[in-house]
Amino acid sequence: MSEQILALTGIHKSFNLGTQETQIIKGAGFSVNKGDFMILFGPSGCGKSTMLNILLGLEPPTKGEVTFLGKNLYSFSEDERAQMRKQQVGIIYQQSNWVKSLSVLENVYFPLTLRGLPEEERKKRALEVLAMVGMDQGATQNPAELSGGQQQRVSLARALISDPALIVADEPTGNLDSKASEEIMALFKRFNEQGKTVIMVTHDLEYLKFASRSVNMVDGVVVGEYGANDERLGNLSVSKRGNLTKEQQV
Numbered sequence: 001m002s003e004q005i006l007a008l009t010g011i012h013k014s015f016n017l018g019t020q021e022t023q024i025i026k027g028a029g030f031s032v033n034k035g036d037f038m039i040l041f042g043p044s045g046c047g048k049s050t051m052l053n054i055l056l057g058l059e060p061p062t063k064g065e066v067t068f069l070g071k072n073l074y075s076f077s078e079d080e081r082a083q084m085r086k087q088q089v090g091i092i093y094q095q096s097n098w099v100k101s102l103s104v105l106e107n108v109y110f111p112l113t114l115r116g117l118p119e120e121e122r123k124k125r126a127l128e129v130l131a132m133v134g135m136d137q138g139a140t141q142n143p144a145e146l147s148g149g150q151q152q153r154v155s156l157a158r159a160l161i162s163d164p165a166l167i168v169a170d171e172p173t174g175n176l177d178s179k180a181s182e183e184i185m186a187l188f189k190r191f192n193e194q195g196k197t198v199i200m201v202t203h204d205l206e207y208l209k210f211a212s213r214s215v216n217m218v219d220g221v222v223v224g225e226y227g228a229n230d231e232r233l234g235n236l237s238v239s240k241r242g243n244l245t246k247e248q249q250v
């Protein structure tokens with residue numbers, strides 16, 4: 001049996017908007033096994049990013065449990081959760097977030113700075129991960145000089161620098177054209193094949209083909225789970241171009 005990395009069970013999350021409490025996540029859950037390429041999809045506002053924040057230990061659920069590497073994540077303090085994240089997780093967002101005064105190389109090894117590794121060691125490791133995403137040539141540049149696709153490659157390198165077990169990505173191709181998106185997805189696929197577990201939110205149903213498991217959320221609940229090559233996924237992609245059912249609107 002595959003080893004479970006993460007399990008979210010019976011998750012509820014409410015936010016206080018003014019004086020009113022609004023339920024955003026309404027009893028959602030899923031689990032992720034080691035080696036999975038898990039894609040979370042669903043319409044805008046259904047709660048995908050909120051679920052990622054909850055599983056990353058950034059946002060405690062109102063109710064429900066998150067088990068990360070066999071431990072109850074929210075039994076740990078905020079600082080302990082931050083440590084766990086730093087050691088075990090690489091995170092990528094739609095928009096790269098750079099320290100503008102630093103070069104590509106320095107941005108990539110920045111997460112290692114706090115670990116007390118010698119500078120030469122950090123540089124070597126940063127060049128290694130930049131080479132893994134085909135960006136070692138751009139090491140001395142400023143990140144702002146790079147294209148969107150190149151910046152996301154560098155984001156991926158930065159996420160990989162601590163050799164995390166898990167990569168979590170929230171619409172990493174959301175700002176990219178289709179060619180750059182395909183290249184980024186191919187990199188995720190390669191790293192997944194090399195053993196990294198991936199959890200990704202995407203709007204693009206075309207990318208469900210990369211997933212070993214896909215989870216469809218609608219309005220704060222999970223409405224469907226699909227395995228790799230699940231024939232129902234074919235229907236979803238076709239429906240994308242035709243009339244969408246509520247579940248299929250992403």
Ligand SMILES: Nc1ncnc2c1ncn2[C@@H]1O[C@H](COP(=O)(O)OP(=O)(O)OP(=O)(O)O)[C@@H](O)[C@H]1O
Pocket residue numbers: 015016017024042043044045046047048049050051
């Ligand atoms: N910190 C917060 N305070 C109040 N409301 C929030 C907060 N975070 C999220 N929400 C609300 O929760 C709902 C779900 O948001 P979430 O960002 O999880 O959706 P999403 O599925 O990621 O959408 P998208 O595809 O557009 O990124 C939205 O209505 C959003 O306004």
Ligand SMILES: [Mg+2]
Pocket residue numbers: 048049050170
């Ligand atoms: Mg989102």
